[in-house]
Amino acid sequence: MSGKYEPATALGRVVNGFEETFIAVILGLMTAITFANVVIRYVFNSAAGQWVERTFSIDLPGSLIWGLELTSALFAWLVLFGMSYAVKVTAHLGVDAIINLLPHRGRRMLALIAAACCLAYGFLLMKGAWDYWAPFGGFEQTGGRWFPEGFIKTRDQGWYETEQIPMPDWLRFVEPIFNQGEHYEKLPRFIPYLMLPIGCALLMFRFIQATWELIAGKREGLIVSHEAEDAIEDVRHMNYEE
Amino acid sequence: MEVVLLFVMVVGLMLIGVPIAISLGLSSTLFLLWFSDTSLASIAQTLYQAMEGHSTLLAIPFFILASTFMSTGGVARRIIRFSIACVGHLPGGLAIAGVFACMLFAALSGSSPATVVAIGSIVIAAMRQVGYSRDFAAGVICNAGTLGILIPPSIVMVVYASATDVSVGRMFLAGVFPGLLAGGMLMATILIWAIWKNLPKGEWLGWGEIAESFADAFWGLMLIVIIMVGLYGIPGVMGAIFTPTEAAAVASVWAFFVATFIYRDMGPLAREGGNLSLLRKPVALVTAFFHRDTKATLFEAGKLTVTLMFIIANALILKHVLTDEQIPQQIAAAMLDAGFGKIVFLIIVNVILLIGGQFMEPSGLILIVAPLVFPIALSLGVDPIHLGIIMVVNMEIGMITPPVGLNLFVTSGVAGMSMMRVVKAALPFLAVLFVFLIIVTYVPVLSTWLPTKVMGPEVIVK
Numbered sequence A: 001m002s003g004k005y006e007p008a009t010a011l012g013r014v015v016n017g018f019e020e021t022f023i024a025v026i027l028g029l030m031t032a033i034t035f036a037n038v039v040i041r042y043v044f045n046s047a048a049g050q051w052v053e054r055t056f057s058i059d060l061p062g063s064l065i066w067g068l069e070l071t072s073a074l075f076a077w078l079v080l081f082g083m084s085y086a087v088k089v090t091a092h093l094g095v096d097a098i099i100n101l102l103p104h105r106g107r108r109m110l111a112l113i114a115a116a117c118c119l120a121y122g123f124l125l126m127k128g129a130w131d132y133w134a135p136f137g138g139f140e141q142t143g144g145r146w147f148p149e150g151f152i153k154t155r156d157q158g159w160y161e162t163e164q165i166p167m168p169d170w171l172r173f174v175e176p177i178f179n180q181g182e183h184y185e186k187l188p189r190f191i192p193y194l195m196l197p198i199g200c201a202l203l204m205f206r207f208i209q210a211t212w213e214l215i216a217g218k219r220e221g222l223i224v225s226h227e228a229e230d231a232i233e234d235v236r237h238m239n240y241e242e
Numbered sequence B: 001m002e003v004v005l006l007f008v009m010v011v012g013l014m015l016i017g018v019p020i021a022i023s024l025g026l027s028s029t030l031f032l033l034w035f036s037d038t039s040l041a042s043i044a045q046t047l048y049q050a051m052e053g054h055s056t057l058l059a060i061p062f063f064i065l066a067s068t069f070m071s072t073g074g075v076a077r078r079i080i081r082f083s084i085a086c087v088g089h090l091p092g093g094l095a096i097a098g099v100f101a102c103m104l105f106a107a108l109s110g111s112s113p114a115t116v117v118a119i120g121s122i123v124i125a126a127m128r129q130v131g132y133s134r135d136f137a138a139g140v141i142c143n144a145g146t147l148g149i150l151i152p153p154s155i156v157m158v159v160y161a162s163a164t165d166v167s168v169g170r171m172f173l174a175g176v177f178p179g180l181l182a183g184g185m186l187m188a189t190i191l192i193w194a195i196w197k198n199l200p201k202g203e204w205l206g207w208g209e210i211a212e213s214f215a216d217a218f219w220g221l222m223l224i225v226i227i228m229v230g231l232y233g234i235p236g237v238m239g240a241i242f243t244p245t246e247a248a249a250v251a252s253v254w255a256f257f258v259a260t261f262i263y264r265d266m267g268p269l270a271r272e273g274g275n276l277s278l279l280r281k282p283v284a285l286v287t288a289f290f291h292r293d294t295k296a297t298l299f300e301a302g303k304l305t306v307t308l309m310f311i312i313a314n315a316l317i318l319k320h321v322l323t324d325e326q327i328p329q330q331i332a333a334a335m336l337d338a339g340f341g342k343i344v345f346l347i348i349v350n351v352i353l354l355i356g357g358q359f360m361e362p363s364g365l366i367l368i369v370a371p372l373v374f375p376i377a378l379s380l381g382v383d384p385i386h387l388g389i390i391m392v393v394n395m396e397i398g399m400i401t402p403p404v405g406l407n408l409f410v411t412s413g414v415a416g417m418s419m420m421r422v423v424k425a426a427l428p429f430l431a432v433l434f435v436f437l438i439i440v441t442y443v444p445v446l447s448t449w450l451p452t453k454v455m456g457p458e459v460i461v462k
Helices: A008-044 A049-056 A067-088 A104-137 A174-178 A194-216 A228-239 B002-015 B020-035 B040-052 B061-072 B073-087 B095-108 B114-128 B136-148 B155-164 B168-197 B206-232 B244-262 B293-325 B327-337 B342-359 B363-379 B384-398 B406-415 B419-442 B445-455
Strands: A161-166 A185-186
Touching: A008 A067, A008 B061, A008 B073, A008 B244, A008 B293, A008 B419, A049 B363, A067 A194, A067 B136, A067 B293, A104 B040, A161 B384, A185 A228, A185 B155, A194 B061, A194 B155, A228 B020, A228 B114, A228 B406, B002 B020, B002 B095, B002 B293, B002 B342, B020 B363, B040 B155, B040 B342, B061 B155, B061 B244, B061 B293, B073 B095, B073 B114, B073 B206, B073 B244, B095 B114, B095 B168, B114 B136, B136 B155, B136 B168, B136 B384, B136 B406, B136 B419, B155 B168, B155 B293, B155 B363, B155 B384, B168 B206, B168 B384, B168 B419, B206 B244, B244 B293, B293 B327, B293 B363, B327 B363, B342 B363, B342 B384, B342 B419, B363 B384, B363 B406, B384 B419, B384 B445, B406 B419, B419 B445
Parallel strands: none
Antiparallel strands: A161 A185
16 A cells, blocks of 8 residues: 655655654664663773773763663654654554455545544644643643643743753753753753654644545555565565566 | 443554554543543653653664664575575475574564565575475465564564563563474474475585585674673673663664675675675775665664554553553453453463454554553463463464464565465464464463573562
8 A cells, every 4th residue: 555655846855855864863863872872881991991091091981871861862752753754655554454345435435534533633642742842841731621722821841851961052042042041951851842742743734634635536545554565565576477 | 331432442443444553542542531630731741751761662663773784685695595504405495494594584683574574585486496386485484474573582572571561681581492492393394294295305505505604694693692692691601781772772783784894785885796895995984874775774764663663652542541440450350250260361362362463563462462461460370471472472373363464464465475375375384383372371381491590580579
């Protein structure tokens, strides 16, 4: 059902390139940080590391204390950012055993119902994501249990910091905006959490787009039955007879 | 009982073609909004915490990355060559070598479909060339490919460990003997069948070929050594070096290094017909990190991580519902009141997983079923590690049970056969795996001996 994704327009190519690079870079960073932490722990703390410290009278770090926390946050970024991309290229896994038995019309009907479910999910999650992030960013949560019914007074939690991740200096410009000019010791929480509302908004956008494509007949469904579909395409020639 | 409604909704949505993750997430969200005071904000938090708050699950992207680097054709080809050198001369040699190659590849990757694609595409073509029927070839690979989730490292085991708070290291060790037994049983079956049906055998290529092909495959196979030594140390010499997450990260860096600088099937040193030596292009040491092959591999692994973790994160929302409502405790009480013993319980677990495993991605299913059955298992005196292995083996069989096992789909795609033909072809070996399931279920010592031996007796909390 999927096939390789080909962007149609110039803008589409730019966006697609950005999405793919972003996913690759985050995973690369996660790997690099975790690997570096292992190296630092064993090499810098070894006899050789101590010799270097003594000889050049420098102090090598014993470990990246913020490594695990940053990697975990990047992990969240990877998935929250990537979930909308996976909608775009139809990579989300699903069960197609039943829908494949149906005639074209029935399949289309079910696909539209499924899209409506996805939209409902996207909508609820978007409200939840905003409500969760808003206090950390100093904004107001939305009222109402199911639907946002105006904003309600919310305690500003912009001062809330991560446990260990250091605050880079080039980010200091956020201090007057989010922390009343107060100095951040560590990276404030609203920055890693920011991907939650952004990711959910993107997810909602891709769901709307996918629904539109379904209605316009440019798309068959929302799911792929297993993760290896693309890989099978690549090896198809080896065992097929003309 | 509202919870029945919840499960009906999850399954119903899944069957009409809603993505698995969203079926889980939407049903649980609606349930929480209707029947509890949980707010949407805390559901969003659960989703975020699925990644940020579970340091065990953090191993998953790295294992996927290592296996993606290893899946570049070169490693699979070298493993197959080594397998043929070892067992190719037996009756049915190529088929046995196929199983052996699947076992080795399973030790490099944590996923069954990936194993079928990487090994199956090459071995099925080779088997047909020397006169095996396409059906026999597909049946062998379809079954042997399921070993991917049983032989460590295994993503499904990481998920089980995270769901039940048992140690990942123990789970990996527990998979070793069952994995060897399953592979051995498949190979023995093929051997007997081959002698009876007089299937083709290859030539004995001599010890030289074994040594040479091993030397060639060595760098890829070192990955297993790195993970195992890193996690458990060398008994009597040194202790453990890494956490499972670190082991996975080191493994993926190693896999990158091997694929780019040693095998040179990808990256700046890869050329059509004869790869470049690093000495001729030393700048590759820098450019390799930015090469488009490296980026493409990172991206592929990232994409797979996203789809898998999106399911897992949403399954965690469902798990949140189950724990809130104390469902596992209720079911456990009901089962104990009804006087069900250990055996009936294990049979029920088998049946649930066999049915569920056909429809659902194994990690998501484990995450839902494990918290349900875990407390019951503990009160019935089933060992948590043993339960984990039973669940994994059930998943394996679910993947090749008609009508909709996942591995059947993948094999039918790889071998170019209809589903029905693959189902028929896989059936005789499926019977072997069923016998294996019974052995694993009722001989707990098979799973628990090695982890107890290496890591000491386990302490069961709760």
